[in-house]
Amino acid sequence: MKAKNQRLILALLALAAVIGAGLLAVSGLKQEAAFFYAPGDVAENGLPLGKAVRLGGMVADKSIRHDPDGVTIHFVVEDGKAKVPVTFKGIAPDLFKEKSGVVAEGEFHPDGTFVANNLLAKHDERYMPPELAGKMHKTDTLKP
Amino acid sequence: MHAYANPARFLKIARPLTPICLVVGILLILIGSYAGLALTPPDYLQGDSVRILYIHVPAAWLGMGGWTGIAIASIVQLVWRHPLAGVAARAIAVPGALFTAICLVTGSIWGRPTWGTWWEWDGRMTSMLVLLFLYFGYIGLANASDDRTSVSRATAIFGIVGAVNIPIINRSVVWWNSLHQGPSITLRGSTISSEILWPLAPTVIGFSLFFGGIVLMRMRANLAQAKVEARMRRLAAA
Amino acid sequence: MNHWPFIIAAYALTGLGTLGVFVWSYLEMRRAEQAVSKLERSR
Numbered sequence: 519m520k521a522k523n524q525r526l527i528l529a530l531l532a533l534a535a536v537i538g539a540g541l542l543a544v545s546g547l548k549q550e551a552a553f554f555y556a557p558g559d560v561a562e563n564g565l566p567l568g569k570a571v572r573l574g575g576m577v578a579d580k581s582i583r584h585d586p587d588g589v590t591i592h593f594v595v596e597d598g599k600a601k602v603p604v605t606f607k608g609i610a611p612d613l614f615k616e617k618s619g620v621v622a623e624g625e626f627h628p629d630g631t632f633v634a635n636n637l638l639a640k641h642d643e644r645y646m647p648p649e650l651a652g653k654m655h656k657t658d659t660l661k662p
Numbered sequence: 663m664h665a666y667a668n669p670a671r672f673l674k675i676a677r678p679l680t681p682i683c684l685v686v687g688i689l690l691i692l693i694g695s696y697a698g699l700a701l702t703p704p705d706y707l708q709g710d711s712v713r714i715l716y717i718h719v720p721a722a723w724l725g726m727g728g729w730t731g732i733a734i735a736s737i738v739q740l741v742w743r744h745p746l747a748g749v750a751a752r753a754i755a756v757p758g759a760l761f762t763a764i765c766l767v768t769g770s771i772w773g774r775p776t777w778g779t780w781w782e783w784d785g786r787m788t789s790m791l792v793l794l795f796l797y798f799g800y801i802g803l804a805n806a807s808d809d810r811t812s813v814s815r816a817t818a819i820f821g822i823v824g825a826v827n828i829p830i831i832n833r834s835v836v837w838w839n840s841l842h843q844g845p846s847i848t849l850r851g852s853t854i855s856s857e858i859l860w861p862l863a864p865t866v867i868g869f870s871l872f873f874g875g876i877v878l879m880r881m882r883a884n885l886a887q888a889k890v891e892a893r894m895r896r897l898a899a900a
Numbered sequence: 901m902n903h904w905p906f907i908i909a910a911y912a913l914t915g916l917g918t919l920g921v922f923v924w925s926y927l928e929m930r931r932a933e934q935a936v937s938k939l940e941r942s943r
Binding site (some may be wrong): 522525526529530532533536537539540541544545552553554555556574611612613614615618619621637638639640641642643644645646647648649650 | 703704705706707708709712715737740741742775776777778779782783784785819822823825826827829830837838839840841843844845846853854855857858859
């Protein structure tokens with residue numbers, strides 16, 4: 519075999535090994551690397567109690583309620599598998615809307631509600647002008 | 663493979679190609695940016711901030727494409743000992759790092775009005791930051807050697823090993839729950855409506871040509887400097 | 901929230917960064933190639 523071909527095979531083997539090792543490490547990190555819990559994860563694996571976590575999903579339609587104090591809001595986060603009621607006190611980002619994505623930072627209470635101290639808006643991968651959006655029915659749920 | 667190995671032959675093509683890449687690239691960037699800032703409608707949800715898309719996406723593509731180029735050049739250097747491979751890899755590093763940084767900065771600026779945060783340690787953002795540090799490491803390693811026309815074998819191997827991060831960046835939003843949204847443009851099509859999407863074509867092509875022009879200029883600079891240094895060494899020896 | 905300050909900042913920083921690397925690369929290339937042509941003339 520020519521030396522050049524030998525080097526090529528060595529390089530390709532090394533590349534495959536490195537990428538394989540990297541992907542293996544990454545798949546092992548699956549849970550740790552997740553930025554937030556989805557309601558479905560919580561229903562499946564139990565409440566992560568006693569630690570600060572993030573909860574992400576869609577804000578359920580017609581679920582936002584404002585308390586008379588003007589700063590506390592209640593809403594429901596869903597991912598198509600489960601629903602979690604959330605309480606938040608503070609200023610929500612502009613993009614925080616019903617049927618839109620949200621990531622709430624806070625803590626679960628033993629009764630299953632989530633108390634958030636910060637809200638991040640999460641939009642999906644669709645971009646369109648306002649006129650078009652008005653005509654469309656948004657039926658997709660946020661991918662977990 | 664070795665048809666362009668001769669630097670003289672490479673320069674014969676690179677000299678006219680450099681201004682073409684730069685002029686056409688800058689024109690396309692300006693056209694695309696104008697269209698993206700003034701002609702396209704705002705997004706139904708994000709409003710005007712969606713206009714950052716037209717520079718954020720090309721920057722992300724060039725940051726990742728740059729490292730892919732370094733990895734390919736490194737393989738070509740190690741396997742075929744092509745004399746220009748090291749020059750090319752070295753020339754890609756600085757613009758690659760620049761566009762990775764632009765991607766991170768524009769993403770951060772975009773995140774504030776839309777997500778409500780400048781920075782979060784989400785899978786996409788973290789892996790992109792790792793790419794920037796890989797570029798810094800590569801630039802440091804490449805500059806450690808005096809030979810401007812190649813990179814050391816260790817540097818080339820680092821270029822190949824670092825490529826493992828590229829598929830991780832690309833898939834991070836699919837594998838993990840992330841704040842960053844999923845991919846909009848896939849093989850199956852685009853979830854960006856055409857009225858918003860179209861200026862992305864001129865900016866992506868324009869920034870890519872501009873990137874190519876910068877790489878050509880940096881290759882030419884290194885080849886010329888190496889020529890001068892070789893002459894100086896011969897004069898000193900004589 | 902008004903988005904335009906964010907948009908302008910993003911475009912301005914991109915412009916500054918690309919312009920900086922462009923000027924740096926161009927000056928380096930010109931200096932090196934001028935040195936080569938000086939050598940070739942002196943031969």
